[in-house]
Amino acid sequence: MPMKHSTYSVIIIGSGIAGLYAAIKLSETVNLPDGILLLTKSQLSECNSRYAQGGIVGVLPENKPDSISLHIADTIKAGCGLCDFNVVKFISENSQYAIKDLMKYGVEFDRNDKNELNFTLEGAHSVRRILHVGGDATGYGIEKALVNKVKNDPVISSNITIYEQTLAADLLVDSKNKCRGVISYNSATKEYETVYAPVTILATGGTGQIYKYTTNPSVTTGDGLALGIRANAKIKDMEFIQFHPTALSLENDDSRFLISESVRGEGAKLINDKGEYFMENHPQKDLAPRDVVARAIYSQLSRGNRVFLDATLIEISKFKSRFPNIYKNCMDNGIDVTKDYIPVSPAAHYCMGGIKTEINGKTSIDNLYAIGEVACTSLHGANRLASNSLLECVVSAYELVNTLSNANLQPSNLIDEKIMKTIKKYTDDDLESNDETDAEELKQKLKNIMWENVGIIRTESSLLRALSEVNKLNAVFNEKDKCNSIEEYEFRNMLYVAKSIISAAMARKESIGAHYRADSIKPLPLNDKKIEDSADGAKVIA
Numbered sequence: 001m002p003m004k005h006s007t008y009s010v011i012i013i014g015s016g017i018a019g020l021y022a023a024i025k026l027s028e029t030v031n032l033p034d035g036i037l038l039l040t041k042s043q044l045s046e047c048n049s050r051y052a053q054g055g056i057v058g059v060l061p062e063n064k065p066d067s068i069s070l071h072i073a074d075t076i077k078a079g080c081g082l083c084d085f086n087v088v089k090f091i092s093e094n095s096q097y098a099i100k101d102l103m104k105y106g107v108e109f110d111r112n113d114k115n116e117l118n119f120t121l122e123g124a125h126s127v128r129r130i131l132h133v134g135g136d137a138t139g140y141g142i143e144k145a146l147v148n149k150v151k152n153d154p155v156i157s158s159n160i161t162i163y164e165q166t167l168a169a170d171l172l173v174d175s176k177n178k179c180r181g182v183i184s185y186n187s188a189t190k191e192y193e194t195v196y197a198p199v200t201i202l203a204t205g206g207t208g209q210i211y212k213y214t215t216n217p218s219v220t221t222g223d224g225l226a227l228g229i230r231a232n233a234k235i236k237d238m239e240f241i242q243f244h245p246t247a248l249s250l251e252n253d254d255s256r257f258l259i260s261e262s263v264r265g266e267g268a269k270l271i272n273d274k275g276e277y278f279m280e281n282h283p284q285k286d287l288a289p290r291d292v293v294a295r296a297i298y299s300q301l302s303r304g305n306r307v308f309l310d311a312t313l314i315e316i317s318k319f320k321s322r323f324p325n326i327y328k329n330c331m332d333n334g335i336d337v338t339k340d341y342i343p344v345s346p347a348a349h350y351c352m353g354g355i356k357t358e359i360n361g362k363t364s365i366d367n368l369y370a371i372g373e374v375a376c377t378s379l380h381g382a383n384r385l386a387s388n389s390l391l392e393c394v395v396s397a398y399e400l401v402n403t404l405s406n407a408n409l410q411p412s413n414l415i416d417e418k419i420m421k422t423i424k425k426y427t428d429d430d431l432e433s434n435d436e437t438d439a440e441e442l443k444q445k446l447k448n449i450m451w452e453n454v455g456i457i458r459t460e461s462s463l464l465r466a467l468s469e470v471n472k473l474n475a476v477f478n479e480k481d482k483c484n485s486i487e488e489y490e491f492r493n494m495l496y497v498a499k500s501i502i503s504a505a506m507a508r509k510e511s512i513g514a515h516y517r518a519d520s521i522k523p524l525p526l527n528d529k530k531i532e533d534s535a536d537g538a539k540v541i542a
């Protein structure tokens with residue numbers, strides 16, 4: 001079957017904050033003879049970014065108690081020392097410029113009565129330094145402003161072609177390890193297209209949907225990571241999956257709406273059904289790092305206790321104005337936060353690992369860049385400090401654009417045999433798979449396997465069990481390249497991601513940060529040392 005071909009100066013895959021910000025900046029500052037193609041597999045504004053609640057780190061000179069060195073120290077401590085110091089420093093130093101730039105693009109951060117920026121607190125931050133929009137709608141506020149720029153700014157929009165409902169199915173990487181573009185698949189028309197470009201940027205977000213319980217929307221299936229793995233890009237830190245401690249946990253409902261950490265930052269406390277505020281004994285109490293709080297809740301739940309967030313400690317008018325969406329969501333579910341405790345449990349939230357990159361998104365494959373959650377710049381180490389992710393998206397995208405400002409963005413027509421072979425997988429009808437699979441059912445099976453065996457607590461035997469079960473699913477799926485639907489592509493990609501997490505988790509035998517091995521043979525390192533006396537395998541308590 002013949003396939004449509006096209007050429008652009010830059011392909012951006014993903015329309016979260018990383019992808020949109022990169023598109024805007026490129027469009028403003030770089031000469032793009034063939035323009036930008038922005039591919040996104042759902043609607044333009046659907047992504048993790050849109051649901052971000054707590055905020056974005058702003059290390060600003062006017063916020064006196066704060067400083068770059070304090071933010072660096074907090075980030076590295078939360079990351080258990082596995083962060084790259086230079087990356088942390090660079091991102092921290094550039095936070096003020098990122099915030100200013102977002103404001104220039106129309107983002108309206110919340111302010112107090114004196115019209116000063118309002119800073120909030122989250123776990124493991126030593127000072128209030130987190131900026132928010134619309135109380136608890138930070139991601140929505142930023143995404144809306146960036147979508148507006150991309151669509152309605154006459155100069156910017158004229159450089160950008162947007163394909164919605166279009167999934168990047170494969171990268172075109174030649175035998176010299178150079179990325180030449182992508183194969184795209186339009187899920188509405190079922191048409192494929194070969195898109196060539198001298199630069200391809202993965203901004204496809206994280207992997208939350210790999211787990212049964214997650215705060216992430218359905219698009220977050222780790223596609224970019226899987227494309228990177230298929231193309232032999234270097235991958236890093238996949239054992240570090242962050243489980244957010246407080247997702248709303250309702251009976252007979254597997255969805256997990258986030259109850260922002262900033263609710264604890266404003267005074268709420270975790271409590272069990274015996275009336276015990278069980279984080280009180282930890283030096284940082286309810287604002288200990290996320291991995292510590294998630295394990296403490298897991299420990300409560302595994303002892304048969306129920307866990308709640310007591311938000312009645314926050315004055316009600318303050319709660320309503322600071323957390324309007326959380327308030328409404330709780331009310332809609334029959335929880336009146338003025339008198340009821342909010343039932344919570346941990347859920348997969350963020351992937352610290354990803355495609356190994358430099359700060360500007362440069363990967364191990366020439367002409368291929370990865371920015372945002374799909375990338376691993378080593379900012380986060382073993383556990384991400386809250387609200388550092390949105391900041392990383394913006395700073396990495398900015399640096400990438402700087403890198404490309406002097407690049408030659410002329411397309412090359414050199415297509416070698418390796419690329420032809422990849423294209424053939426999608427054009428050759430003989431290779432088309434007619435096997436009908438119920439991708440949604442397979443996804444659910446995979447999500448259960450990962451939750452049960454590769455979740456908050458892992459052991460050698462749980463990981464081996466997961467590997468064997470995932471291999472069985474792989475066999476059922478028949479290792480397809482070309483798939484019949486977007487759901488099949490997502491499942492294909494989730495298999496790659498699952499195997500990558502399992503093998504990284506098997507390789508790291510010690511517990512550190514978000515990777516907790518109940519069968520750890522090495523002493524608990526760094527910040528976990530503070531809790532090692534009370535840590536007893538699967539029943540670790542903070």
Ligand code: FAD
Nearest residue numbers: 014015016018041048049052054055168205372373387390
């Ligand atoms: P995303 O915003 O996830 O965007 C990825 C895009 O890629 C989407 O448009 C998706 O459709 C598209 N895509 C994926 N695969 C393909 C494909 N194969 N082809 C085409 N398109 C594809 N972080 C903070 O710093 N502060 C917070 O307050 C905060 N709160 C959060 C709250 C929630 C509920 C969640 C889920 C996350 C939160 N995070 C927060 C994390 C943060 O939101 C994400 O890490 C960040 O938004 C990732 O941005 P991104 O641009 O890399 O990816």
Ligand code: SIN
Nearest residue numbers: 053054260261386387
């Ligand atoms: C939250 O609001 O709790 C999420 C913040 C984050 O993931 O950084």
